[in-house]
Amino acid sequence: MNLSHEWLKAFVPHTLAAEQVRDLLTAHVATVEGFERLRADLAPFVVARVVETEKVPDTKLSFNKVDDGSGTLLEVVCGAPNVTAGAVYPFARSGTMMPAGFKIEKKKIRGFTSNGMLCSAAELGLGEDHAGILELTTDAAPGTPLLEVLPLGDVRLVLDVLPNRPDLLSHLGVARELSALTGVPMVNPDAAHAAPVVDVTRDAREVRGGGATVRLEDADGCPQYLGAVIRGITVAPSPAWLRERVEAAGVRSINNVVDVTNAILHGLGQPMHAFDLGTLAEQTVVIRRARAGEKIRTLDGVERALTPEMTMIADATHSIAVAGVMGGENTEVKGTTTDLFLEVAYFDPRRTRKTRRALGLSTDASYRFERGIDPAGLVSAMRAAIGMIIAVAGGRVDGGILGVGAEPAPRSAVALRPSRVRTVLGAEVSLALITQYLTSVGFAVQPAGEALTVTPPSWRNDVTREVDLIEEVARLHGYDKLPDTIEAYRPTTVPDHPLYLTGRRVRDALVGAGLAEVRPMPFVKGDDASHWRVTNPLADDEPHLRTTILESLARRAEYNLTRMLGDIRMFEVGSVFLGKGKGQGVLEEVRVGVLMMGARHPQHFADGAPAAIDAWDVKGLAERVARAAFPGVAVTLVPGDDGALWTIAAGERVVGAVTRVALDAPVWATPAFGVELTLGEMPLAYVAKPRTSAHAGVRPPMAPPAPAVRYTPLPVTPAAAFDLALLVPDAMRAAEVERVLRTSGGDMLESLVVFDEFRGAGVPDGMRSIAWRLTFRHPERTLRDKEIDGRRSQLLKSLENQLGVKPRTA
Amino acid sequence: MTLDEFRSAAESLRRDGPAQVAAAGTLDAWTEARNHLVGRTSGRLSELMTALGTLPKEDRREAGLLANSVKQELEALLDARHVELLRAQQQGPSIDPTMPGRADWQGTVHPVSLVIDEVVDIFRELGFTIALGPEAEHPWYNFGALNFPADHPAMDLHDTLYLDDLVLRTHTSPVQVRTLQQYPPPIRILAPGNVYRADPFDASHAPMFAQVEGLVVDEGITFADLKATLTRFANRFFGETKTRFRPSYFPFTEPSAEMDVLCGVCKGSGCPVCKHSGWVEILGSGMVHPAVLENAGIDSEKYTGWAFGMGPARTALARHGIPDIRILYDSDVRFLEQFAR
Numbered sequence A: 001m002n003l004s005h006e007w008l009k010a011f012v013p014h015t016l017a018a019e020q021v022r023d024l025l026t027a028h029v030a031t032v033e034g035f036e037r038l039r040a041d042l043a044p045f046v047v048a049r050v051v052e053t054e055k056v057p058d059t060k061l062s063f064n065k066v067d068d069g070s071g072t073l074l075e076v077v078c079g080a081p082n083v084t085a086g087a088v089y090p091f092a093r094s095g096t097m098m099p100a101g102f103k104i105e106k107k108k109i110r111g112f113t114s115n116g117m118l119c120s121a122a123e124l125g126l127g128e129d130h131a132g133i134l135e136l137t138t139d140a141a142p143g144t145p146l147l148e149v150l151p152l153g154d155v156r157l158v159l160d161v162l163p164n165r166p167d168l169l170s171h172l173g174v175a176r177e178l179s180a181l182t183g184v185p186m187v188n189p190d191a192a193h194a195a196p197v198v199d200v201t202r203d204a205r206e207v208r209g210g211g212a213t214v215r216l217e218d219a220d221g222c223p224q225y226l227g228a229v230i231r232g233i234t235v236a237p238s239p240a241w242l243r244e245r246v247e248a249a250g251v252r253s254i255n256n257v258v259d260v261t262n263a264i265l266h267g268l269g270q271p272m273h274a275f276d277l278g279t280l281a282e283q284t285v286v287i288r289r290a291r292a293g294e295k296i297r298t299l300d301g302v303e304r305a306l307t308p309e310m311t312m313i314a315d316a317t318h319s320i321a322v323a324g325v326m327g328g329e330n331t332e333v334k335g336t337t338t339d340l341f342l343e344v345a346y347f348d349p350r351r352t353r354k355t356r357r358a359l360g361l362s363t364d365a366s367y368r369f370e371r372g373i374d375p376a377g378l379v380s381a382m383r384a385a386i387g388m389i390i391a392v393a394g395g396r397v398d399g400g401i402l403g404v405g406a407e408p409a410p411r412s413a414v415a416l417r418p419s420r421v422r423t424v425l426g427a428e429v430s431l432a433l434i435t436q437y438l439t440s441v442g443f444a445v446q447p448a449g450e451a452l453t454v455t456p457p458s459w460r461n462d463v464t465r466e467v468d469l470i471e472e473v474a475r476l477h478g479y480d481k482l483p484d485t486i487e488a489y490r491p492t493t494v495p496d497h498p499l500y501l502t503g504r505r506v507r508d509a510l511v512g513a514g515l516a517e518v519r520p521m522p523f524v525k526g527d528d529a530s531h532w533r534v535t536n537p538l539a540d541d542e543p544h545l546r547t548t549i550l551e552s553l554a555r556r557a558e559y560n561l562t563r564m565l566g567d568i569r570m571f572e573v574g575s576v577f578l579g580k581g582k583g584q585g586v587l588e589e590v591r592v593g594v595l596m597m598g599a600r601h602p603q604h605f606a607d608g609a610p611a612a613i614d615a616w617d618v619k620g621l622a623e624r625v626a627r628a629a630f631p632g633v634a635v636t637l638v639p640g641d642d643g644a645l646w647t648i649a650a651g652e653r654v655v656g657a658v659t660r661v662a663l664d665a666p667v668w669a670t671p672a673f674g675v676e677l678t679l680g681e682m683p684l685a686y687v688a689k690p691r692t693s694a695h696a697g698v699r700p701p702m703a704p705p706a707p708a709v710r711y712t713p714l715p716v717t718p719a720a721a722f723d724l725a726l727l728v729p730d731a732m733r734a735a736e737v738e739r740v741l742r743t744s745g746g747d748m749l750e751s752l753v754v755f756d757e758f759r760g761a762g763v764p765d766g767m768r769s770i771a772w773r774l775t776f777r778h779p780e781r782t783l784r785d786k787e788i789d790g791r792r793s794q795l796l797k798s799l800e801n802q803l804g805v806k807p808r809t810a
Numbered sequence B: 001m002t003l004d005e006f007r008s009a010a011e012s013l014r015r016d017g018p019a020q021v022a023a024a025g026t027l028d029a030w031t032e033a034r035n036h037l038v039g040r041t042s043g044r045l046s047e048l049m050t051a052l053g054t055l056p057k058e059d060r061r062e063a064g065l066l067a068n069s070v071k072q073e074l075e076a077l078l079d080a081r082h083v084e085l086l087r088a089q090q091q092g093p094s095i096d097p098t099m100p101g102r103a104d105w106q107g108t109v110h111p112v113s114l115v116i117d118e119v120v121d122i123f124r125e126l127g128f129t130i131a132l133g134p135e136a137e138h139p140w141y142n143f144g145a146l147n148f149p150a151d152h153p154a155m156d157l158h159d160t161l162y163l164d165d166l167v168l169r170t171h172t173s174p175v176q177v178r179t180l181q182q183y184p185p186p187i188r189i190l191a192p193g194n195v196y197r198a199d200p201f202d203a204s205h206a207p208m209f210a211q212v213e214g215l216v217v218d219e220g221i222t223f224a225d226l227k228a229t230l231t232r233f234a235n236r237f238f239g240e241t242k243t244r245f246r247p248s249y250f251p252f253t254e255p256s257a258e259m260d261v262l263c264g265v266c267k268g269s270g271c272p273v274c275k276h277s278g279w280v281e282i283l284g285s286g287m288v289h290p291a292v293l294e295n296a297g298i299d300s301e302k303y304t305g306w307a308f309g310m311g312p313a314r315t316a317l318a319r320h321g322i323p324d325i326r327i328l329y330d331s332d333v334r335f336l337e338q339f340a341r
Helices: A005-011 A018-028 A171-182 A240-248 A256-268 A349-359 A364-371 A378-393 A418-425 A431-440 A466-477 A498-512 A549-561 A615-629 A734-745 A785-803 B003-023 B027-038 B044-052 B057-091 B111-125 B153-157 B174-182 B223-238 B290-295 B312-320 B333-337
Strands: A002-004 A032-037 A046-055 A062-067 A074-078 A088-093 A107-109 A112-114 A116-118 A155-159 A200-203 A206-209 A212-216 A224-231 A272-276 A284-289 A295-297 A303-305 A311-314 A319-322 A339-346 A396-405 A414-416 A444-448 A451-455 A568-578 A587-597 A635-639 A644-650 A653-661 A672-681 A720-729 A749-758 A767-776 B161-163 B166-168 B187-196 B208-218 B243-250 B253-262 B279-288 B304-310
Touching: A002 A005, A002 A171, A002 A240, A005 A018, A005 A155, A005 A171, A005 A240, A018 A032, A018 A155, A018 A171, A018 B243, A046 A116, A062 A116, A074 A112, A074 A116, A171 A256, A171 A431, A200 A206, A206 A396, A212 A224, A212 A396, A224 A378, A240 A256, A256 A272, A256 A364, A256 A378, A272 A319, A272 A378, A284 A339, A295 A319, A311 A349, A339 A378, A349 A364, A378 A396, A414 A418, A414 A466, A418 A431, A418 A466, A418 B223, A431 A444, A431 A451, A431 A466, A466 B253, A498 A568, A498 A587, A498 A615, A498 A672, A549 A568, A549 A587, A549 A653, A549 A672, A568 B333, A587 A615, A587 A653, A615 A635, A615 A644, A615 A653, A615 A672, A644 A672, A720 A734, A720 A785, A734 A749, A734 A767, A734 A785, A767 A785, B003 B027, B003 B044, B003 B057, B027 B044, B027 B057, B044 B057, B111 B187, B111 B208, B111 B223, B111 B312, B174 B187, B174 B208, B174 B290, B208 B223, B208 B312, B223 B243, B223 B253, B223 B279, B223 B304, B243 B279, B253 B304, B279 B290
Parallel strands: A200 A396, A212 A284
Antiparallel strands: A002 A155, A032 A155, A046 A062, A046 A088, A062 A074, A088 A116, A107 A112, A206 A212, A224 A339, A224 A396, A272 A339, A284 A311, A295 A303, A311 A319, A414 A451, A444 A451, A568 A587, A587 A672, A635 A644, A644 A653, A653 A672, A720 A767, A749 A767, B161 B166, B187 B208, B208 B304, B243 B253, B253 B279, B279 B304
16 A cells, blocks of 8 residues: 555644654554655755846847855756746756756856756756746755755555455545554545535435436445536546646556545545446446356456446446446546446445456455445545545536445444453553553444453444454554563473474485475476366476475476586485375375485595495485484385385385486586485375364374383403305395394304405306305304314305305305 | 634624614614624624633633623613514604695585585474375375365465376475374474475576474463464574564465564674575474364364474575575585585
8 A cells, every 4th residue: 555645634634744754654554565666766956046137149048157055056057947046946056957857967068067957847857847946945054965955755655455454445534543653633635625524315225306217226235335426517627626636645646536435434534436427328327247148348458248246336237347346437437427326335345356356356345345445435535526626627426426225334333351461462451551552543332241242433444343442442542552471381282293303313414415495386287187287287297296205306306417517416304295096085105215326425636436326325315314203113125116216114014215316417517316205294184173272272192202222231251253155146136145144143143244245256157256254153252163173164165055146166 | 713812803793793782673684693793503602702712721711701791781772672573563664744644535414404404403403203294195185175265366485386187396394294293282393394386497596405494382382382482493593683573474384474684794783694684584483383283183273283394495595604495405526525524
């Protein structure tokens, strides 16, 4: 909402500076988010006196000596006919930027140096008059800034009006607040052009007068409608005061009639419309629902299709306006218009909202109707409009104000307990002060025992509960004046969400392993069969929600690869959206995804070129992440089929996979690997039915603590170890060999570690040599060499018998 | 050999020996030097000893003493050198200390997560725990339960992405209602998470961004508690500062308030960063609307509460001087590396 500081002052003749108004409104009403001096471009201009003037023969020019307050008289050449010695004029010193966009330079004209310019009204952007320079009637000393002399320094305040306060969408509404905050009473800014009071003729359905007929057929869409006929007007440019008002509100001046309607909208918050009465068939105005297939060409020149859900204004034959949104082109007020039909109405907020959404057409009018205008303000707005039109365009009212529909019911009273004010605000606000605050902004306050009965004013459709009144008290008292004491608190009943804790552990593990956390968006290309589609996606090429984290990471990796960055180690903890096509709705899971490619380590001079990350790096990382995610649960990586290198199991559950990641990658890129691990579900189901809880006021029991690590006694006897290099067929998995080694290794086998794999000289084709180091330990005594040798022979026999595996002989 | 010749040979060995010992730069060279000088079979000393036997008997005592003193001197030198060489071998070859150390890749936390972590840490000090909720949400939790009037302009503040009959939550506030339904007061929770808006992706808007929600509900919770707790947070987060509360509107809080802190650039005197107001908006807050408590089955006469919500991405952009929000999503590894700690 654009507010003019001067216009507000016309409603509330306060003496505050615009900055003070800004601060008051921000502290108590709504935030002023813009603050603009409208003629800041005139700030460098000063008042100057012409001390001497001398005509140059045979030219229009004069040579002048000018006092600009600087202490030395300046020589100035002027082309205007009306330069008069002793008079004062607006003066632009050399170097001043003119409103038209050029700079005044010092220059030589016929031997004289001209050190600036005496200005006409037109040159200052103050009107059309450029016949001569602008003579000022002021006592101000030369050198005084021009803006201190001319009343041009209006300030535009941009108020951030939130949807609960439609009453602030006008100068009147903001002025009410300013009046309450300053104690300065309101005045009628339009008293100068008020017309004699015009009477209202009302009927629920139809009223005639001044040759016109108004008929209401859609009272749901339009509870109240006022019309008025004005005959004999002259459409012309607006006078300066009217033009300045609408321009201060940020609206372009059109003509005197249209400007009045805009002045009423921005001044009083009442949208209104003026029709050219001569264009209305049978001079009839009908408020009805649109008919199927009905069309209208609106004032913006667009033909619009209407539906029966919309309320229309029509004459006897055609639609002439979309109610509450925009008028029709064919009934627009033109230069030749002499008779007007004025419309002031209350259109239903929800109906207006649906209509403007369906048409995709938001206007200053629809913006106010859909938020709710003052239903009791129509008559005074119509009277103000009539008075203003007659003042600026002439004419006379014919037939009075024609009203159809019902007069608004008064608002329901709300009870306010001062004790509740204290409960919510933590501050004692006296009954007298509460009453004063509420009364100051138009509430009617009646004592009712311990409480107050408070009736909101007609313009406050947002106040329906006690807490709404408490907010009024709080803001008018001032948030900054309310106390801020920190009190002892009781501990929360809510335990940390387990997925938060899991996510943090996983993140710490991955950051510790040298990976970078990313937070990309979950939108992907996808397909309708397996992905949920956003009904109204922002980007047509990514309309779906992801089903894996790796989909997002792959695109981020490609983004880096196109920038020649191939060392990529990134992860995300985030949501995926499953269940599409499974018939049970969206299933949201929180997962961690990891993508790795590039060098295993940064290069170091002592090591030579680092190797590329391979499947073993990723397998190891996957185990580490899964253990961080599921502490105390056995993690196993099971050789995968179906494209996965491994699936990840935590206990009995499959929780993820290690995969190769296919990328759109340049030839120099190393292979990419991925890990995707489900950390848990994020259930969508209702916790409890609306307006109920699942806890009946009782705290749920605390979860048991996580299982603790058990201490293993440290060995007190020495270990004995030997290596086995075995010839293992390519088709046989090392795990099978390990299984035999473990089962035949006996109780004393402490550890079993693969330390080498070799193919080549000495190893038959289709085989590899895998070497294990086996470590044995007896808990109570030192093992004898004989025992170890015996165990070795035993193992080799088992391997031969069970798997046909033989040692690699030297 | 005469005694004079023997003397001359012994003195020659005594003269040459130390240089040879010193020249032995490795253990192998040392062994070679030792064998050459005092080796039992072919060393120069053993040659002397052999020659000793050929001397006239009366000269042998003097020659023997001489040979023995040379031997002792050489062996002392050899032992000392041996210790030096062993010590050098333990220490390894000498290094150029200006060469770089062996580094490994360093992991990083996303700057938005860094802000969330800090907010979480501060509110943990004040007794808050962490609650989470789904990103694909029922409209009731996102709007109805939070007192959004149906078909009202308040909905325009939340341009919504829809998912058939669900919505992508437009704020983390649905977690308030889910928590209130699941746990009885006293409640002190923080709910970080991603939220969605149908905003085009540009330098200052993203269709998905993070939010942190806070909720306190108990008997006797007041606006004074809201102001004090959030001011305490601001002072911990930004360092000693001032806060300002302004009237605002959220359907699910009343009274509603925006909290500003003093502009970090101009400290309140006004500059382009704060649009010359001296203040920077940090979060929205307010007393929990009784309708929200009622919608979660909580007695709104008995219990009161307050809530707040803030956008950590905006804070991250401001504190790190990141000019375009899209950089947070691009995931350029050179950007991410800048946040190594």
